[in-house]
Amino acid sequence: MKRAFSKKEWREAGAGYLLLSPTLFVLLLFIIGPIVFAIFLAFHKVQLLGTTTFQFVGIDNFQRMLEDTRAKIALWNTVKYVIIVVPCQTMLALVLAATLNAGLKGQKFFRIVYFLPTLTSSTVLTLIFMWMYNQNGLINHFLKAIGLPTYNWLGDPDIALNAIMVMNIWSTAPFFMVIYLAALQEVPDSLYEAAELDGANALQKFWYVTVPYLRPVTSFVVIMGLIGTFQLFDQSYIFSSGSGGPNNSTLTVVLLIYQYAFKTLGTMGYAAALAFALAIIILVATLLQRKFSKEESLY
Template sequence: MFTRRERKEAGQGYLFLLPALLILGVFVIAPILYAVFLSFHKVELLGGANYEFRGLDNFLKVTFDDRAIIALKNTAIYVAVVVPAQTFLALVLAASLNAGLKGQKFFRVVYFLPTLTSSAVLTLIFMWMYNQNGLINYVLKIFHLPTYNWIGDPDVALIAIMIMNIWATAPFFMVIYLAALQDIPDSHYEAAELDGAGAVQKFWHITVPNLRPVTSFVVIMGIIGTFQLFDQSYIFSGGSGGPNNSTLTVVLLIYQYAFKTLGTMGYATAIAFMLAIIILVATLVQRKFSKEESLY
């Protein structure tokens, strides 16, 4: 049995927690539960809510939806290319800026500037650069290299988004690596120098192994972020996922089914839950893989 004082203290504690619990319940838990409900129904939200129970049909429908398969394929390719590239670039930039080079503070600021730019503004800038008469093709012409229709060519459009996002996101992870590099003792590098190790050997045998926990975090954050690609693809294609569905991603497809097509809100919610499961599984696999690596 609780004493009167203990009950009073517990009541005061829950009273202080109440505002946070209300916000969490209204804006997080309730929408998740409502989304679970929607995923099992055919939903008509316009002209009065109308729900028709469909069971698992919304989830099974994905296997017959050609656009959903294309979106998943595009997203998987995007994740497989961007996550390793941005991780490696961030690590190289951090290591170079931590090497005591002249003017490194200036370069830290310059490299970090893309992260401070709005994603939409950054996309518009790159669309201007990717234009057929834009900056990139102009530079390619100077060096007598082939130019590309970066936005209109289905074979190049997704690659163009990849290049933009690698350039924009690597500086953010670079800052995380820079903070972690401060914890590696200088004695490790000094001992390696005495053994005759060069800069590349010190990087691969000292820097990289000591940054494994940070690399695991960076990869997991990269996986979560890249699977949720939406705004750049939406702006590049005008919301269509074109040309020829080459920039169609899973999140953009969810948006199209939820807000552009009548009667498919429940189907869009089902795709969203399947994407959440994919992200969860990919994250757990990465965590398990990183833990196994740390044993050696």
Template sequence: MFSLKQKEEINGYLFILPAIVVIFTFVLLPIGYSIFLSFFKVKLLGGVQYDFTGLKNYLTIVTDERAKIALWNTLKYVIIVVPTQTMIALILASILNSGIKFQNGFRIIYFLPTLTSSAALTLIFMWMFSLEGFMNQFIGWLGFAPKNWLGDPRVALNAIMVMNIWSTVPYFMTIYLAALQDIPRAQYEAAEIDGASAIQKFLYITVPNLKPITNFVLIMGIIGTFQLFDQSYIFSGGSGGPSNATLTVVLLIYQYAFRTMNTIGYASSMAVVLAIIIMIATIIARKINREESLY
């Protein structure tokens, strides 16, 4: 009834059918429903009711002061964290790949933060920056007065940045370590014969050969940082404080969707805008990295 090629195609589709069902149910369907909700004002009390509002939800974002604050906090977080964690991960991977003593032990130690949940890490850092935590004990030992780090709007987001960099660098470092194994050793040997220093070998051999990996690390970093939620939620108790200093776009979406009644449509419009921003940012990062690799 079916030819051998047709049977192979049918078997192939049957094998990927579970994955297609899962992706459609838990990815495509929610995305489509969120886009649908973004054009409506949804009322939950007294029965679900959809009132079509057109682009009103999207226009409201422009005049929403908290949305502007959340977007600025998120952009600042992305601009600082992504390049920093990428550079540190690349440098650490190069050092651990250089044949230093106890490098296997250092790899295990550096990778430990990645094995810890972000919630646990956040609680640890909250203790470190609390009034009786390590930071205040340290500056007290230096002779300075204790400081309310978590209550200071100038410090709160920076503390989250430090924590995120510390916890994500090991993951990207491992990716760089794997990629470093594929760089031909002959290139380094030729550079050594020509008298190149360690820094010159790093800049002119290691970095250019790792361009595709750096592109991947940057894109994953951009996507992850734009979606910052759990650390900000735990740090501020879900409020985004102090003084909206830790308010991010995803946290604001959560507040509008689950804490404020009848604003699910507005929260959905913010989620769609955030997805578009992430898409544009990743395309720009890929384009810049591709253009640099041509020189």
């Protein structure tokens, strides 16, 4: 039989919840509330401008995705972006961190230089790269100077998304580099000493000691990368002026959600359904990554 709470225990519990109430209020108002409301919208046809109306349509919004050609294109662009960017930014971050941790001369200076892209606004970085990719931009001027033909980097549907990928790999890798750099400080020197006694060279020590030891950190970096890349919006929006062009080549799921939510009348419910579907995709991708990666260190 469970013991009844004393008056003192009730007072202590009440005081605890009273102190937590501001945080709980913010959590309910700005996180849980919007999530519940978005799920509600996903099953309705919504008209927010003028007279607000909510018409229950069941799963019609989700069935519409199967027939929406632009939704399929946006999903494919997003998946392709994730598959390429996440491994590249993870490997680049690990290599940069290992290089800075090797005790090279001037490593403090290079740590600052490598981290600068992370401190710069995403919008500013996008505008800089748009200037570089422009037909009269830095890259074409360089190609012209060495006698190579110039290229329309932003206007070619086969290249536009790749241009965004390069920019994001360059700008996000330094953030994950700092995480790897902190983890590298914790690798025991005894592991490297044992590897040296076995005749391992620098590359072998990196591959057989450093990489396995950092597996839990890599799992975290990959999960954060998955969540971030699936939510690509601002770079795609700025590159294409909100259209997802050229020829839908930079259209992502989040950009499509924005277009349906704020650019097309009467499709707010469909946009909420797309957002809900994207959340499920991110959740499944994260769970699969955790399942197929070994979370614990080998040592």
